[in-house]
Amino acid sequence: MNYLPNIIFLIILAVGIGYFVNNIKKLRRNIKLGKDIDVSDNKPQRWKNMTRIALGQTKMVVRPVAGFLHIIVYVGFIIINIEVLEIIIDGIFGTHRIFAPLGTLYDFLIASFEILALLVIVAVILFWIRRNIIRLQRFIKPEMKGWPKKDGNLILYIELVLMLLFLTMNAADYQLQQLGAAHYTEAGSFPVSRFIAPIFEGLSLSTLIVVERTAWWLHITGILIFLNYLYFSKHLHILLAFPNTYFGKLGPKGKFKNLDAVTQEVKLMLDPSADPFAAPAEDAADPEKFGASDIMDLSWVQLLNAYTCTECGRCTSECPANQTGKKLSPRKIMMDTRDRIEEVGKNLDANKGKFEDDGKQLLDDYITREELWACTSCNACVEACPVSIDPLSIIMDMRQYLVMEQSAAPSDLNNMMTNIENNGAPWPFNQMDRLNWKEEL
Amino acid sequence: MAELFAAGQQPDVLFWVGCAGSFDDRAKKITKAFVKILNQANVSFAVLGTEESCTGDPAKRSGNEFLFQMQAMTNIEVMNGYEVKKIVTTCPHCFNTLKNEYPGLGGTYEVLHHTQFLKQLLEEGKISIEGGKFKGKRITFHDPCYLGRANGVYEAPRELIRKLDAELVEMKNCKKQGLCCGAGGGQMFKEPEKGDKDVNVERTEQALETQPEIIAAACPFCNTMMTDGVKSKEKEASVVVMDIAELIANAEDL
Numbered sequence: 304m305n306y307l308p309n310i311i312f313l314i315i316l317a318v319g320i321g322y323f324v325n326n327i328k329k330l331r332r333n334i335k336l337g338k339d340i341d342v343s344d345n346k347p348q349r350w351k352n353m354t355r356i357a358l359g360q361t362k363m364v365v366r367p368v369a370g371f372l373h374i375i376v377y378v379g380f381i382i383i384n385i386e387v388l389e390i391i392i393d394g395i396f397g398t399h400r401i402f403a404p405l406g407t408l409y410d411f412l413i414a415s416f417e418i419l420a421l422l423v424i425v426a427v428i429l430f431w432i433r434r435n436i437i438r439l440q441r442f443i444k445p446e447m448k449g450w451p452k453k454d455g456n457l458i459l460y461i462e463l464v465l466m467l468l469f470l471t472m473n474a475a476d477y478q479l480q481q482l483g484a485a486h487y488t489e490a491g492s493f494p495v496s497r498f499i500a501p502i503f504e505g506l507s508l509s510t511l512i513v514v515e516r517t518a519w520w521l522h523i524t525g526i527l528i529f530l531n532y533l534y535f536s537k538h539l540h541i542l543l544a545f546p547n548t549y550f551g552k553l554g555p556k557g558k559f560k561n562l563d564a565v566t567q568e569v570k571l572m573l574d575p576s577a578d579p580f581a582a583p584a585e586d587a588a589d590p591e592k593f594g595a596s597d598i599m600d601l602s603w604v605q606l607l608n609a610y611t612c613t614e615c616g617r618c619t620s621e622c623p624a625n626q627t628g629k630k631l632s633p634r635k636i637m638m639d640t641r642d643r644i645e646e647v648g649k650n651l652d653a654n655k656g657k658f659e660d661d662g663k664q665l666l667d668d669y670i671t672r673e674e675l676w677a678c679t680s681c682n683a684c685v686e687a688c689p690v691s692i693d694p695l696s697i698i699m700d701m702r703q704y705l706v707m708e709q710s711a712a713p714s715d716l717n718n719m720m721t722n723i724e725n726n727g728a729p730w731p732f733n734q735m736d737r738l739n740w741k742e743e744l
Numbered sequence: 745m746a747e748l749f750a751a752g753q754q755p756d757v758l759f760w761v762g763c764a765g766s767f768d769d770r771a772k773k774i775t776k777a778f779v780k781i782l783n784q785a786n787v788s789f790a791v792l793g794t795e796e797s798c799t800g801d802p803a804k805r806s807g808n809e810f811l812f813q814m815q816a817m818t819n820i821e822v823m824n825g826y827e828v829k830k831i832v833t834t835c836p837h838c839f840n841t842l843k844n845e846y847p848g849l850g851g852t853y854e855v856l857h858h859t860q861f862l863k864q865l866l867e868e869g870k871i872s873i874e875g876g877k878f879k880g881k882r883i884t885f886h887d888p889c890y891l892g893r894a895n896g897v898y899e900a901p902r903e904l905i906r907k908l909d910a911e912l913v914e915m916k917n918c919k920k921q922g923l924c925c926g927a928g929g930g931q932m933f934k935e936p937e938k939g940d941k942d943v944n945v946e947r948t949e950q951a952l953e954t955q956p957e958i959i960a961a962a963c964p965f966c967n968t969m970m971t972d973g974v975k976s977k978e979k980e981a982s983v984v985v986m987d988i989a990e991l992i993a994n995a996e997d998l
């Protein structure tokens with residue numbers, strides 16, 4: 304017996320999976336660059352969110368057309384993976400259609416894969432048209448120029464090719480079964496590929512086998528390549544949507560976190576018994592930096608958010624600032640964050656795991672102040688995101704840095720804050736006039 | 745509040761007026777309308793008066809966590825001193841901050857937005873709303889971000905409008921998808937960034953598309969923004985912006 308194909312298969316599989324594991328390790332390391340944050344609370348609610356939002360796609364269908372097409376591709380990919388399992392077993396042991404003995408169930412499975420594959424092809428073509436012919440607004444914003452646009456299309460091409468290879472493989476197999484070729488026992492039901500099979504009419508057995516084998520090999524290699532493409536693509540969301548919706552923000556959207564470090568200081572300031580001149584305790588840690596100017600100042604959940612972003616632009620299209628022509632785009636906030644994490648990650652790779660200052664940061668080098676100050680904190684982006692990303696929290700953390708570390712708020716806001724400090728209201732009114740309205744009743 | 749407390753009395757609810765409601769001429773009208781309803785319904789309430797200070801919301805959303813917490817802790821000290829249990833406010837920003845961000849700093853109260861409170865009064869039969877002059881009027885409701893999306897309150901204001909026998913018409917972006925008026929996050933106090941339009945104008949256009957006679961608001965800042973928007977569209981002769989409290993007080997001729 305010739306074991307060469309099995310060995311080649313094992314090597315391809317090992318390389319593909321090995322490289323993927325490597326990617327995941329890097330991903331973990333990069334996400335952990337973020338600050339620790341306690342998200343161990345309310346597990347039942349978190350599981351519920353994950354099930355509803357990621358598994359159940361509840362947020363996707365808010366936009367029915369895109370939502371429906373997405374569900375087709377999503378279900379298609381999950382289900383067709385059962386086929387990948389068969390391919391892997393066949394590849395390792397040199398069998399052919401190892402699940403065939405399942406009989407009618409097998410027929411049913413193969414038939415449903417084929418129908419799903421066809422639906423996926425249709426959905427992918429429609430997606431492509433939306434991006435490239437109809438040119439939906441949210442896909443042609445400035446931050447989508449270059450790689451993000453290519454990435455979006457590339458994913459569609461890969462999916463299309465994979466589905467076509469799958470159907471070609473089945474069509475050739477079907478034809479071989481009809482011809483009674485050895486090794487190709489009759490198994491499966493081919494509601495879609497039987498219509499492709501006539502193309503192969505008249506081909507010799509050996510040519511048919513070459514076609515079938517080529518499609519088989521390309522299909523599985525393609526899947527492994529796609530798996531490794533994820534790390535470099537917005538398509539990473541197919542994995543990260545699950546943890547991200549799990550760790551997503553709970554509770555009312557209007558509730559912003561209170562900074563504990565500030566609480567300590569404010570308590571000291573307000574406490575009349577505290578000695579303002581007391582020397583700081585010996586073991587006092589370095590004063591904490593307030594807010595965020597770079598990705599290390601964000602929490603790891605915010606970094607996970609960045610890697611999960613699908614670049615769908617639903618957030619941006621709902622953003623009041625973006626709609627009225629301001630530079631701010633919540634999607635860009637997430638994309639910039641991811642780009643900067645990647646840059647820091649590469650820096651770590653190049654310097655044996657130690658970060659060498661590169662003179663850059665997330666603020667200014669990626670996200671400008673103009674963007675940050677345009678936000679109305681309206682939460683429309685958070686509401687719109689189908690995978691529970693919170694761009695607003697990053698904007699707020701960066702504002703905190705600007706105000707508390709740099710005193711760099713726009714002058715109007717500085718006036719407002721001075722007013723609050725001096726007279727307890729954002730306007731220069733006299734605190735003593737607060738009740739004047741009562742006289743007018 | 746101080747007077748009642750000194751007399752050993754405890755009101756059922758503290759009315760948190762808010763800075764806009766205290767100082768801004770337009771917003772003061774909302775305050776007065778709400779107080780008239782409270783009096784009409786014989787609600788036992790008090791205000792902090794000169795002891796009230798900004799909740800700190802605009803400072804927090806502008807990034808000044810220090811100032812926010814200073815304000816919060818001072819206010820909490822005052823309110824805890826008076827043993828406040830329940831607060832109602834006409835400002836969704838105050839509502840959000842008091843309800844969500846004060847508990848972490850030691851101030852836990854039952855906090856209601858005035859539309860929720862009015863709805864309760866209605867259910868308890870303490871006030872009755874009859875359409876009166878608003879019967880059949882086309883009213884569209886603008887969801888304040890900090891009431892709607894931020895805290896999931898969409899129905900209370902709408903129910904009150906329906907009770908007026910008015911025709912409630914929705915804008916293309918409403919409830920969860922409601923478009924901001926442009927005031928939040930400190931924007932009220934600064935010039936907008938460069939763009940091709942102001943947010944309040946965009947939102948006003950959406951409101952005007954429904955051909956309303958009244959744009960109902962439930963936030964003093966939204967009110968200002970929408971009023972300015974209507975002016976910029978030169979529609980102030982045919983469309984008025986009114987708070988839900990004003991609608992109810994006016995319907996009752998209070």
Ligand code: SF4
Pocket residue numbers: 618621622623624625631632633677678679680681682683684685694695698
């Ligand atoms: S919260 Fe800020 S970034 Fe998000 S939609 Fe509103 S204005 Fe845009």
Ligand code: SF4
Pocket residue numbers: 611612613614615616617618619633634637687688689690692694
């Ligand atoms: S943040 Fe969410 S809504 Fe915005 S582009 Fe990313 S995935 Fe889409």
